[in-house]
Amino acid sequence: MENLELNPSSLATICNHIDKSHSQLSQFLSKQVCWNQQDRRCILECLAQVLLEKDYTLLIARHLRPLVLDLLERNAERVKRNGRINHDLHERLCVALSKLLWISPDAQAFAARYFSDAPPVFQRLFFTSEEASTVQYGPRRMKLRDLMAATLRFLKSDCGKFEKLWDWSPCVSQLLMSDVLVRGYTAHCLALVTRMTDNQKNIFLSKLLTSDEILAFEEAQQMTIEKALVLANQGSSFGRKEKKHIQGQLISEDLSQNVVAICGIVLPVRGQKQTEKVNERDMVLVDSTCLNLKRLALAVASQKPVLLEGPIGCGKTALVEFMATVTGHTESSKILKVQLGDQTDSKVRNLIRNKNMIENENDNNYLKI
Incomplete structure (x- = not known):
């Protein structure tokens, strides 16, 4: 039986940053006795849900790097439970997964497996009005700009794979959207898919966005990507058999x-x-x-x-x-x-x-x- 370290201080940091809707984590943290198996599984399920919050994805990855693959697999099971795709969870998982591509080899390999039988990130663009009315979204529904930004991140990570995997024709209509970010992300995606040169892409963007809109789009893309996350779990027990396990x-x-x-x-x-x-x-x-x-x-x-x-x-x-x-x-x-x-x-x-x-x-x- 192998033990993996789950540092209570990392959980405390996560609890301090997330909103009160995930207060269950704080309840486990306040326990003064060892966690039982049900507690530990509940903690992992809670963390898997927090991972899908776009504002907390990198926070979870920073503090719980060795568990990222497990949390992704848990969410994939929820998305495909009962043989049907939960489109709300699918979109949230896609956005979270796209943010992990550059900092986690686990995420890159997971994406290849997940999308082998899952719809594209922008799958809502394929829905008819009748189909769209039957899809149930939760209060944290992803905006279209989030989906197109995630799509761009997937393309940048492996353009050759994803350009062949997905049908890009529904994205063309998004170039007429009023949302500057939707137009900007979509234009960059289509530029990659069609293999435009830098000069061709600049001309293409200038026809879709004004100079002020291009500047606003570039400013919106500025973000700090965390690097140098280690794969190793420094607190693990190196696979030794442990009959006892402590909190954490x-x-x-x-x-x-x-x-x-x-x-x-x-x-x-x-x-x-x-x-x-x-x-x-x-x-x-x-x-x-x-x-x-x-x-x-x-x-x-x-x-x-x-x-x-x-x-x-x-x-x-x-x-x-x-x-x-x-x-x-x-x-x-x-x-x-x-x-x-x-x-x-x-x-x-x-x-x-x-x-x-x-x-x-x-x-x-x-x-x-």
Whole structure:
């Protein structure tokens, strides 16, 4: 059972900044005894809801960086609950997710998975008047300017992916909106999608916005983006088995079923989360093993390729197999093992490389090590 640090001082800072509608967090913070499992799960659900508040998204990410993926997965479950899209929550999740793209590799990988079967950020533009009347929005409904700003952030993060993923034709009509920010964000989006040069974009914008409107739009975009957020959870217990947990600590069972904590690093799970018994049987988590696992988990969370070096029998393959097992990559076909040496023919090497390229194009669920 792995413990993750949830610093009460971080919760106190969050409680001091958010409005009274989320006072439930303060109630848990005031408890003088250890949180039970229900308390911890309620805290995570409350934090997941606060994450969707556009004014508090970066606040949550700053203080609870290791839990961002878990909170995103919880919200994705709420959006797609009962097999139907909750459009209000979907829009709020899109806006929050777009703000996390530049500071969290978890958010980038999550976005790729989420939008594989979710509508675009600006999905309300596709609604007919009859369909729009059936959609129920809450008191925190996103404005169209928020949605188009989020759309622009997604495009800037990976234009090639999102320009092909979404139908952009409904956005053209937004160029006639009276809201300067809606027109500005939409124009920048279409400029990226159509691959305009800087000169072409400037001409395009000058036809849609006056010089004063362009200045107002640029001023509205000025914001401070937080950087240098660490992936590691410095207060984690490095995966040691702990029968007791104190206030301020979460255990693996508290997390969403779509994520798993490996030495303080939260990673997405493909399929069913593995049980603790499987973990204990497969690997003994001594300090040196936990340190290597943490480094490997950091690289996987950062979407970076990894090269493991070491003598024969030191545990390189076991480390990868353990990581694959706990993250749900249990199919033997997903792990390719090849003994390479001086006798390996160059044609075999090329065959392996080409096979990996084809499989990676056809299946995005590979664990990339």
